[in-house]
Amino acid sequence: METLMIKPVGYVCNEFNDPADHHKIKGKPSTIIIHDDFLEALLNIKECDYLDVIFWFHKSEDYVLSGKIPSGGERGVFASRSPRRPNPIGITTVKLIECKKNKLIVEGIDAINNTPVIDIKCCDTSMFASEIESNPVHSSILKSDPRIEIRNNITEGKTEVLLLKAGQLHGHFCPGLAMGVMAAVHAMKEIRTDSDGMEDLLAITETNNCFSDGVQFVTGCSFGNNALIFKDVGKTAFTLTKRDGKGLRICSRHESREIIEKSFPDFQKYYQLVVVKQNHDPDLVAAYKRIALQRAFGTLSIPFNRLFTVSQVKAEIPRYAPIYESVICPV
Structure with a gap:
């Protein structure tokens, strides 16, 4: 042997x-x-x-x-x-x-x-995750109700779980994504309905940054199902509304950025060194990533009312998305 x-x-x-x-x-x-x-x-x-x-x-x-x-x-x-x-x-x-x-x-x-x-x-732990996902009972439930896990996490206020899942869509974790998750969870609890992809629940976002991906994931309103409307206002805000136009607008307070920076004072130091000055020393990069991650998930622990304002609004609702005949393009 x-x-x-x-x-x-x-x-x-x-x-x-x-x-x-x-x-x-x-x-x-x-x-x-x-x-x-x-x-x-x-x-x-x-x-x-x-x-x-x-x-x-x-x-x-x-x-x-x-x-x-x-x-x-x-x-x-x-x-x-x-x-x-x-x-x-x-x-x-x-x-x-x-x-x-x-x-x-x-x-x-x-x-x-x-x-x-x-x-x-x-x-x-990928094997354990794949076993759960391939469980026939679990698969059957998700096929009949694809948003059941997201909806349950919203109801239970599990913002950290939702942020972890939203990161799979967004590609990284940051305070902007966390704020999108927080705002969307609050709105979904108030509106008390869910998206079934039929344009009966609409999210109107006023920015196209990280915040919008948090909104998109939690609400289920996306560009693909015609339930996400983009208004290029440049504000970290969105409105969640049913088709009756009675909506809830959630907007970040102007001091929210300062609140987050003060809550995680070490971040700016490493941001300046690694991102601005492009110092890619392995220890510095590792420290930056670690603090950035703490900052993203730590944002969830900041009281909602310190970061956002909430108001009732009457939203202008567009018609249902038109359906066009498919044609072959000569190009």
């Missing part, structure tokens, strides 16, 4: 020198110290909130192919998390608390002091 060579990339440092209850070990912070040869591999690791750490059970006894598990049952070693394995390799998902040069402070690792670390990877 072929022998494989594995080179440790670092080691675990914590207070547990001997095997102990893994719950106790996981409950205490540990430090993973990376060897100097692999420092470059830590580039932008701060962008990963969770990591999969692969390590070597260096104090494991000879392996057994089956045995008792904590619940009292018996399983083969491949169906358990026993450290007594043919190849004593462990893998645990941890939360990254901090990165200082070659030191990763983590929570959740069940490895003892001086455990050799074989590899570290950004945590991948």
